Amino acid sequence: MTLSSKSRASLFRYYSSCGCNNKYAFITYNPTLIFSRTKTSNPIYKRKLDLSEYSIDKIRNFSIIAHVDHGKSTLADRLLELTGVIKADKANKQILDKLQVEKERGITVKAQTASLFYEYKGKKHLLNLIDTPGHVDFHYEVKRSLAACQGAILLVDANEGVQAQTLANFYLAFELDLPIIPVINKIDLKVAKPEVVVQQLNTLFDITPDQIIKISAKLGTGIDEVLKAIVERIPCPQVTSGSDKATQVPFKGLLFDSHYDRFRGVVASVAVKEGQISAGDKILSLQTKKKYDVQEVGVMSPDGVPISRLYEGQVGYIIANMKKAKDALIGDTLCLAEHPVDPLPGFKPAQAMVFAGLFPADQSEFSSLQDAITKLTLNDSSVEVNSDHSAALGQGFRLGFLGLLHMDVFEQRLRQEFHINAIVTAPNVPYKVKVKGAKNIKFYGGEVVTVLNPCHLPPLSIIEEIQEPLVLGTIIVPDCYLGDMVSLSMKYRGVQVEQSYIDDTRIMFKVVFPLNEIIVTFFDELKSVTSGYGSFDYEDYGYKTGNLVKLDIYVHNVIIEELTSLVHVTKVEDRGRELCLKLKEHLSRQQFEYTIRAAINQRFIAKETVKAYRKDVTARVKSGHDMARKKLLLDRQKEGKARLRLAGKVPVKKDVLMKVLRK
Numbered sequence: 289m290t291l292s293s294k295s296r297a298s299l300f301r302y303y304s305s306c307g308c309n310n311k312y313a314f315i316t317y318n319p320t321l322i323f324s325r326t327k328t329s330n331p332i333y334k335r336k337l338d339l340s341e342y343s344i345d346k347i348r349n350f351s352i353i354a355h356v357d358h359g360k361s362t363l364a365d366r367l368l369e370l371t372g373v374i375k376a377d378k379a380n381k382q383i384l385d386k387l388q389v390e391k392e393r394g395i396t397v398k399a400q401t402a403s404l405f406y407e408y409k410g411k412k413h414l415l416n417l418i419d420t421p422g423h424v425d426f427h428y429e430v431k432r433s434l435a436a437c438q439g440a441i442l443l444v445d446a447n448e449g450v451q452a453q454t455l456a457n458f459y460l461a462f463e464l465d466l467p468i469i470p471v472i473n474k475i476d477l478k479v480a481k482p483e484v485v486v487q488q489l490n491t492l493f494d495i496t497p498d499q500i501i502k503i504s505a506k507l508g509t510g511i512d513e514v515l516k517a518i519v520e521r522i523p524c525p526q527v528t529s530g531s532d533k534a535t536q537v538p539f540k541g542l543l544f545d546s547h548y549d550r551f552r553g554v555v556a557s558v559a560v561k562e563g564q565i566s567a568g569d570k571i572l573s574l575q576t577k578k579k580y581d582v583q584e585v586g587v588m589s590p591d592g593v594p595i596s597r598l599y600e601g602q603v604g605y606i607i608a609n610m611k612k613a614k615d616a617l618i619g620d621t622l623c624l625a626e627h628p629v630d631p632l633p634g635f636k637p638a639q640a641m642v643f644a645g646l647f648p649a650d651q652s653e654f655s656s657l658q659d660a661i662t663k664l665t666l667n668d669s670s671v672e673v674n675s676d677h678s679a680a681l682g683q684g685f686r687l688g689f690l691g692l693l694h695m696d697v698f699e700q701r702l703r704q705e706f707h708i709n710a711i712v713t714a715p716n717v718p719y720k721v722k723v724k725g726a727k728n729i730k731f732y733g734g735e736v737v738t739v740l741n742p743c744h745l746p747p748l749s750i751i752e753e754i755q756e757p758l759v760l761g762t763i764i765v766p767d768c769y770l771g772d773m774v775s776l777s778m779k780y781r782g783v784q785v786e787q788s789y790i791d792d793t794r795i796m797f798k799v800v801f802p803l804n805e806i807i808v809t810f811f812d813e814l815k816s817v818t819s820g821y822g823s824f825d826y827e828d829y830g831y832k833t834g835n836l837v838k839l840d841i842y843v844h845n846v847i848i849e850e851l852t853s854l855v856h857v858t859k860v861e862d863r864g865r866e867l868c869l870k871l872k873e874h875l876s877r878q879q880f881e882y883t884i885r886a887a888i889n890q891r892f893i894a895k896e897t898v899k900a901y902r903k904d905v906t907a908r909v910k911s912g913h914d915m916a917r918k919k920l921l922l923d924r925q926k927e928g929k930a931r932l933r934l935a936g937k938v939p940v941k942k943d944v945l946m947k948v949l950r951k
Contacts, residue, residue: 318758340597347438347602353430353461355823356423358448359473359506360419363441366403369508380930393711397418398668399430400418400588400590401557401605404417413519415604418436430460431460432545434461435464438886444475446477446485446502452824453825468495469514471514472486472502475509484791509571537920538562540561541561543616544557546610546616547666555861556610557603558605560599566585570580571608583608585598640671640690640827642688642694642695643688644716646686646699647675647678647711648682649709649710649711657685668698673685681945688740691716693866716804717807718747720737720739721737721739723736723750742852747884754833755832755835756854757831759828759829760785761782761827764820764822764823765813769818773797773818781799781801783799785800786798802834804854818890837855839854841887848940850868850945863886864886865894875944879935879936881899902925
């Protein structure tokens with residue numbers, strides 16, 4: 289089938305956005321090529337893939353886990369090159385990091401899969417790689433990825449050594465009883481200290497030196513040893529049937545990730561636990577009870593490559609005309625519609641740690657913002673979405689994120705992928721409020737109420753206690769910063785529970801922090817205090833009753849809901865004065881004098897006065913003459929200012945709020 293010139297132009301624009309610059313690469317119509325976003329330089333696309341030749345004992349599913357910026361993406365690039373998935377080229381950088389925000393920031397935000405084809409001792413093996421994020425905010429992505437694997441590569445920087453997120457990721461894999469291949473990267477650096485890192489791994493994880501592989505992902509040194517270790521040390525997927533192809537067992541698959549394609553809808557990443565799946569099958573979601581016709585199955589290598597069938601133990605993708613976020617539930621079990629099965633354990637839902645309001649800059653863009661959030665949540669299921677309304681900002685949403693970087697990345701993706709400029713309010717954390725009185729408990733639907741927005745706090749008279757979320761922080765710093773770390777922990781109301789040396793020069797702290805104290809400025813201050821050598825990771829540590837009070841800000845006797853917050857009683861006066869001073873700096877003067885006040889329980893604790901504009905009404909009266917006339921004019925001006933003060937309003941614009949909320 290030959291395309292018209294108009295269709296060819298549309299295809300060329302599409303392929304240009306996907307990275308293909310050859311306008312003559314796809315002159316003839318091919319649906320498989322159009323929707324799989326292929327590149328002509330990839331040798332994988334030159335042959336028809338048939339995964340039936342890979343028996344279950346020749347399959348390895350593994351993940352790369354590490355602290356941020358330890359070289360995960362670079363190692364993935366070298367693995368893709370050595371296995372022939374992509375051509376060796378100096379331009380190969382962050383191949384699996386497909387989002388613009390990932391390439392700009394140099395970090396992995398979303399886990400990506402890639403199927404590698406490796407020949408070892410004359411036998412072909414299928415290696416399914418899942419590249420995971422390294423920042424603490426994307427801890428949930430790592431946990432989901434490991435559930436689809438049978439082993440993991442623990443990557444450690446030869447210069448920086450074991451960091452806080454290295455510990456967290458190791459114990460995630462350890463809890464799942466996954467074999468771990470320890471790899472020390474960047475041994476080519478002049479400042480590399482691989483022997484020190486070997487000692488750290490032995491001290492913390494009881495890993496012997498003979499288990500460790502030393503590589504340079506940048507130069508390609510030792511990459512072949514890593515591939516051999518994957519085949520030798522990581523077991524194949526467990527066989528639930530008596531045959532390699534599992535033709536007699538009904539299909540059962542774990543949906544562990546998804547992303548949205550504007551042409552095909554939801555692309556679901558699936559680990560096939562039993563049976564097999566092919567295009568044309570009708571599948572059933574055990575959580576939503578909805579049925580779908582499978583349009584395409586394939587593997588990522590690293591772009592989508594359609595295949596005829598996915599077999600047991602393999603990892604790939606399924607396109608089945610899912611159009612909504614609620615259709616692709618992470619952790620869902622998929623099966624054939626005519627052969628229902630027992631559901632897999634799945635995952636616990638991601639727990640949002642930080643909440644913020646998201647409002648359109650113009651209310652006419654509300655529907656566009658709503659549509660963009662719906663599509664982004666298909667790519668990121670860990671975002672919690674609730675409707676919200678503000679007197680100053682209008683209709684919007686209150687979103688829950690895994691952390692501050694997660695929130696920042698989400699906002700950046702809104703701008704880059706959907707061209708929407710949204711207003712994000714100050715981040716806060718969820719509180720639990722215990723109310724008293726049978727009528728109040730019935731009204732709020734329970735004795736404990738979760739408050740996402742401090743403006744919605746129940747009346748003080750019916751509150752028995754307020755509980756704030758805690759986190760257990762892991763901090764690793766050089767021991768010369770011991771005193772600074774103790775002072776910093778006390779400043780942020782931290783309680784130290786453990787302290788130990790991980791080698792001769794570095795010390796590890798375990799500190800319990802209130803989450804509200806650390807979500808904004810703690811990490812930056814930690815890096816400043818430790819000259820960039822400190823690392824930080826945290827995990828949920830439950831809730832604890834805190835001495836918290838509601839801080840309200842009044843501008844000309846009108847409460848500004850966007851600035852309402854819950855603050856610890858020891859810091860509330862400082863916070864109140866800080867907000868009043870910022871508002872005084874950014875609010876414009878009016879024709880009348882007005883006040884900015886901070887209050888707790890209707891008791892004012894801080895006050896700033898903004899002076900009025902004043903016209904010199906006595907200028908026309910000659911100096912030293914007619915004092916009675918001057919007094920009359922001044923009295924009239926004073927009376928007019930008093931009337932304005934009673935009837936006037938002080939507008940608090942959106943840009944002022946954003947300047948005040950920015951710490």
